[in-house]
Amino acid sequence: MKSAQLTGSSVEYPIGKILCIGRNYVDHIRELGNEIPSAPVIFTKPSSSVIGDGGRIEIPSYSTDCHHEAELAVLIGTQGKDIPQEEALAHVAGYGVAIDLTLRDVQSELKKKGLPWDIAKGFDTACPLSAFTPADRVPDPQALQIRLAVNGETRQDGATNLMINPVDAIISHCSTIFTLEPGDVILTGTPAGVSAIRSGDRIVAEIPGVATLQVSVA
Secondary structure (H helix, E strand, O other): OOEEEEOOOOOEEEOOOEEEEEOOEHHHHHHOOOOOOOOOEEEEEOHHHEEOOOOEEOOOOOOOOEEOOEEEEEEEOOOEOOOOHHHHHHHEEEEEEEEOOEEHHHHHHHHHOOOOOHHHHOOOOOEEEOOEEEHHHOOOOOOOEEEEEEOOEEEEEEEHHHEOOOHHHHHHHHHOOOOEOOOOEEEOOOOOOOOEEOOOOEEEEEEOOOEEEEEEEO
């Protein structure tokens, strides 16, 4: 079972549900030609898709177009259901950096057929994930910068204050559908700049004041 580590602590959380929010930054929605949603778009990844800092991404043989999507990750520390937005951040144990890997070619074909696209988002190694900085060390999750570089070239650089749905609203909304439990992880969406990665690439995603995540592509 995969675990989430709190930085500076021996505390570990077995990773449960990974809830991912799509289309949460307007510029990213536009770059993919999608419509702005009226409510948070939720999909999931299995915990088996997680790799840690220094891990290696294995792009499945059934895809030739794997994209990176750097995101702020939220680790749930206390259980909650139907959580009021004003109480949502009290359920957070920590914040980290995630890369939501997407097989864009596979996803597009499945969408055209009206089929689920789990295999484009949940394959093994599809969720590189850093350790988590305790929530009390992150004064405002909406005042962070998300950056990602491939082979030293900056691809993504966006601010969390540009989220359509802020972190507290995301937690509250997700809790109306799923009981949130300790060890659940929420990925909060990606800013613009997503692009393809290939064998041999070295990827660094960082949120200053939170974490840095370095992975490579096999």
